Amino acid sequence: MATFAWKGRVRSGALQKGTIIADSKEAATAQLANQGIKVEKLSKSIEINIPGFKQKVTTKDLVVFIRQFATMIDAGLPLVQCLDILSTQQPNPTFKTILLKVKEDVESGATFADALAKHPSVFDRLFVNLVAAGEVGGILDTILQRLASYIEKSMALKKKVKGAMVYPASVCVVAVIVISIILVWVIPVFQQMFAGAGEELPTPTLIVIAMSDFVKQFWLVILVAGFIAMVILKTIYRSAKGRKFFDRLFLHMPIFGTLIKKVAVAKFTRTLGTLVSSGVPILEGLEVVAKTAGNVVIEEAVMKTRDSISEGRTIAEPLEETGVFPPMVVQMISVGEATGALDQMLNKIADFYDDEVDDAVGALTSAIEPLLMVGLGGSIGALIIAMYLPIFSMAGTIGK
Numbered sequence: 320m321a322t323f324a325w326k327g328r329v330r331s332g333a334l335q336k337g338t339i340i341a342d343s344k345e346a347a348t349a350q351l352a353n354q355g356i357k358v359e360k361l362s363k364s365i366e367i368n369i370p371g372f373k374q375k376v377t378t379k380d381l382v383v384f385i386r387q388f389a390t391m392i393d394a395g396l397p398l399v400q401c402l403d404i405l406s407t408q409q410p411n412p413t414f415k416t417i418l419l420k421v422k423e424d425v426e427s428g429a430t431f432a433d434a435l436a437k438h439p440s441v442f443d444r445l446f447v448n449l450v451a452a453g454e455v456g457g458i459l460d461t462i463l464q465r466l467a468s469y470i471e472k473s474m475a476l477k478k479k480v481k482g483a484m485v486y487p488a489s490v491c492v493v494a495v496i497v498i499s500i501i502l503v504w505v506i507p508v509f510q511q512m513f514a515g516a517g518e519e520l521p522t523p524t525l526i527v528i529a530m531s532d533f534v535k536q537f538w539l540v541i542l543v544a545g546f547i548a549m550v551i552l553k554t555i556y557r558s559a560k561g562r563k564f565f566d567r568l569f570l571h572m573p574i575f576g577t578l579i580k581k582v583a584v585a586k587f588t589r590t591l592g593t594l595v596s597s598g599v600p601i602l603e604g605l606e607v608v609a610k611t612a613g614n615v616v617i618e619e620a621v622m623k624t625r626d627s628i629s630e631g632r633t634i635a636e637p638l639e640e641t642g643v644f645p646p647m648v649v650q651m652i653s654v655g656e657a658t659g660a661l662d663q664m665l666n667k668i669a670d671f672y673d674d675e676v677d678d679a680v681g682a683l684t685s686a687i688e689p690l691l692m693v694g695l696g697g698s699i700g701a702l703i704i705a706m707y708l709p710i711f712s713m714a715g716t717i718g719k
Contacts, residue, residue: 322416323347326360334359337407338419350426354403376414376441378474382467384414389463399425417441430454444607445590452598462597469593472669473586476676480582483680490691494698499534501702506531509706518712523705559615566615570643574686578679583617584648585672592665602629617643634661 323344326336335356341347348358384405391401399422406418417438424434432451435442442450446466453462510528513520520528534541555561569579587608594604602625609621620641627637635653638644648668655664 322363322419324362325351325356325358327351327356327358330355337403338415341423354399374411374413376411376417378470380409380411380414381441382470382474384409384418385463385467385470389460389467392463393460398431414441431459443611445594445611448594448599448603448607449597452594456598458598465593465597469589472589472673476582476585476673479676479680480578483578483683486684487687487691490695494691494695497695498698498702501699502527502531502534503538506702506706507535513709518709521705521708521712523701524708527702527705563615566617570614570616574683578676578683579614580645581672581675581679583612583614584644585669585676587612587617587621587644588648588665588672589669592662592669595665596662601634620644 322338323341324336324338325347326334328334339347339350341350344361344363347361351358387405388401391404392398396404402418402422402425406415406422409415409418421431421434421438424437425431430451431454432447435450436447449462449466450459453459456462506527510531513524556565570576570583572579590608590611591604594607595601599607605621605625605628609618609625612618612621620638620643623641624634624637627640628634633653633656635649635656638652639646639649651664651668652661655661658664
């Protein structure tokens with residue numbers, strides 16, 4: 320397959336241009352002729368693919384595409400024409416290539432959902448399942464609008480969590496840099512001064528000097544050891560047992576655990592509510608939700624719930640038995656099941672927990688800020704005091 324840039328006239332006589340994926344120039348010309356386009360110029364596009372520099376498809380790219388696609392479908396444009404227009408005007412070359420491949424698959428007779436499923440890096444299982452439900456129900460435009468709203472809210476939720484982590488991470492990085500500078504460049508100056516004085520140094524000063532000598536002598540070993548430790552932790556986290564251990568640990572962390580639980584509940588209810596309201600069967604919806612949970616403990620809890628429902632039980636009872644979801648969530652889901660408004664209730668829970676995440680982020684920042692300031696100030700202060708102790712001792716001796 321190759322990408323060809325074309326320029327030609329449509330049935331109305333208007334001059335248009337775009338790109339198309341085909342095996343050869345002849346095949347590309349034939350495809351364009353079937354679309355009623357008389358080709359005037361056709362050339363193979365030059366694509367430069369440098370490993371590691373391929374432009375990624377961002378969430379914003381995806382949301383814009385969905386919104387525009389839904390508008391076109393709602394206006395009555397054929398599916399292939401929508402894909403052709405959107406691929407032609409797509410500024411992201413990676414996304415453009417994917418859309419052209421999707422268009423080609425649809426033209427070959429595949430369903431829109433099946434064509435999207437061939438590109439899981441951009442269109443996940445949730446996306447594909449919702450599109451499939453929209454195609455079957457004949458409400459693809461409505462489903463796409465719901466999907467765009469879901470992705471936008473999920474993106475906002477992710478930004479909140481990232482925002483909560485940026486501050487402590489940046490303070491920790493600054494602390495490491497400042498302490499390293501003090502140990503490597505400042506302490507040796509004091510050390511030379513004290514060596515010339517010939518006085519016996521206090522224990523705290525000796526400890527700080529020993530730390531400085533160690534860092535100066537073994538800084539490369541420290542960096543390599545830190546890198547190796549990170550690789551080992553990453554490898555352990557990727558294993559099944561390691562992932563489960565760390566995910567359980569994250570949920571029970573004293574400060575971050577509450578935030579992680581609330582984010583998980585918001586994501587679970589928002590995703591399941593979107594799927595159910597779009598007509599996706601509950602068992603299939605729970606399977607999709609489990610795979611997109613992002614936490615093994617929650618994934619197992621959802622899959623256990625799914626197995627119980629397949630045996631004839633309700634959703635609320637097995638969810639409560641898992642012990643992962645708060646009682647209020649379970650009770651509201653139970654009410655939603657009883658009243659036949661499960662999707663509405665799930666979306667209400669998601670909205671509520673979005674606000675809870677806001678509060679949790681604020682509380683987290685308020686709790687961590689003084690701890691970080693005390694830790695950073697205390698560490699630097701301890702180093703400075705340790706180095707000034709001999710000076711105070713000398714001053715006292717001179718005063719006598």
